[in-house]
Amino acid sequence: MSIVLASIVLIAPLAAVALCAATRSARLAERANLLAALVTAAAAVPLPFLAATPQFAMDGYLLVDSLGAWVVLCAALVYLLASIYAVGYMRLLDEPQRLPLFYTLFAGFAWTTLAAPLVNNAGMYWIAVELTTLVSTFLVGFEHAAESIEAAWKYIVVVSAGLSLALLGTVLFYWAGSAVLGPSYDMTWQALAQAAPRMSHTLVTLAFLLVLVGYGTKAGLAPMHTWLPDAHSEGPAPVSALLSGALLNTALVGIVRLKAIAERAGATVLPGTALVVLGMLSMVVGALFIVRQRGVKRLMAYSSVEHMGVMALGFGFGGSLGVAGALYHMLNHALNKSLMFFGSGVMMRAYGTKDMAAIRRVGSYFPVAGALWLAGAVAITGAPPFGLFLSELAILRAGLTPDYTWAAVIMLVLLVVIFAGFLNHFRIMYYSPAPASEPQARTAGPWSVAAMLLAGAPLLLLGLWWPSALTPVFHAASAALAGGHP
């Protein structure tokens, strides 16, 4: 059953790619993409609950397990929300002849982020992650402004360089495994995990660090995050949402899976500590740049750096609570950051600028979209009653072990700084007097409001109630990571 659903998840966006590439009609491309996103999300939602025991397909190249299925769920939801939002947003671009190209790339990008977590081979996974870069570069540069091309160029150069380190690490993992499994074998996650206890742990440590830096670049962990604010702020808003809510998680999966393998190879302390340190750095960088930020989309981008740091801390602390918190945070962040980018897109279009200094009295001009955006801002800082409060609390509790208390304490301080810094920007945008310029548009558009509502409502629900159905999923994921069947 889970294989059938996974196949639907992988086929639907590809069908949309084919259709959008073939057509010249903007409306048809729009609908094809939206339909594909709906089908994908419908198939992806039940997936994690059916994947308690890992299922294989395509000669073992495809793996549906709790961790992968969960990331796919997050990516599919963001894909759906972003597709709904894109309908309204991209029409404003007023270039209908380029829309089929946009949706071709968009569905293709969504497909790569959905495929990578399901790939059951460290080499193939690397290729899938590399593909996400190649497709999304053109989405980042889609608007062809000097800024967006600059962002796209920096994105592809920085991320390709980072990923080449991940490739080196992957080759070294293969080499370490070949000492146990013979010169030629399929580098599945299971094969690596099985061989791990007999691998040379010096070599595996080096390999893991390379992979951590490599995929960490893609996941936006500081200090390799430099491409992220540019790419997130210069791409069209639906693309920013997909980058932040889907792509970053996709890259984090590889780190998590290989960390489990490295730990089985006898490098018990270092992988977790390295991940915690990078997570901590990401939170510091996020906090510093959030406080002094001027661009509204860059604010959201640095908040993504911060939240990837929080997830890295969760996985780094480990244990069933840490992993559960990180996975829950992944979903919450995916929904919340989509909401935030959608709101930023609306305001950017309405006020005609990304500069927060020109965005004033949002609440009185946009009663509905403004209220949703403000609620999202409260949520993203980790305040109750929203989902991120619960997941950050879980991660914080997971960190209260003798090894990592220092990290948990620093995390708490940084969260307070970010809370104050982030909401201060919103206070000024909502309640500061004297609008320098009136917004050019007064309405947010039905598609935008619908997408924001659909992203915001579950966020509140997930904050009030941690669904008990999720517990077995998180438990299976953390047990698989600890038990060496990643």
Add this chain to the structure above:
Amino acid sequence: MTLPQFTPLAASLFSLLAIGSLLLAFVMLGSRWLRDYMYAFGLQSWLIALLSAAMGHYAQVPELYVIALLTALFRGLLLPYLILRILRRLGVDRELRLKIQPATTLVMGAAAVVLALAVSYRIAGAMGNPSSVVVLALTVMLSMKLIGFLMLAVRHEAISQILGLLILENGIFLGSQVLVPGMPLLIELVILFDLLVAVACFGVLARYLVEHAGTTSSLELRRLVG
């Protein structure tokens, strides 16, 4: 440890090819003419293709002949051709403003090789002292990695950055031929293909850079900060 033991002739052939590739990486570091980079890269790819073929012969892995052929075609001919096209279209022939002179860069490259050697010895020790070819391959792989990053850091022209990335890839490819000759063919093929797509993407983006940002030098790409 299941690494194959090679005859002295094979071992010296591998060493020669690996060192030749490393020297070509230094040629790129020492020159400021973009065309030199491209020729050095093409030649390096041919050396790696030869290495694959030799490894296929001595380690009896027939798949490596296919890899050798494809490496020569893709990396040795097609990629340099694509880069030449990009070069012509951009109309830039050398690095104009070098912050660090080629001579200094060469010294930094040499330091990178020393670091790579130290790491390789450490790893080789942990792997139970494999043959010197393996240590050499590991050293060359890591050195080319570091040199590629050096290129990315000190050169600003778009084309130099593409070539820097290609050196990174070549280094990994060279190392993997010696360290893991049995790596599944499928992976290597897809990586080759991926590289081709990547260079095509870089080409398109470089054109956009000229059209929309008006420059191909990363020194002038400074609109986005903070």
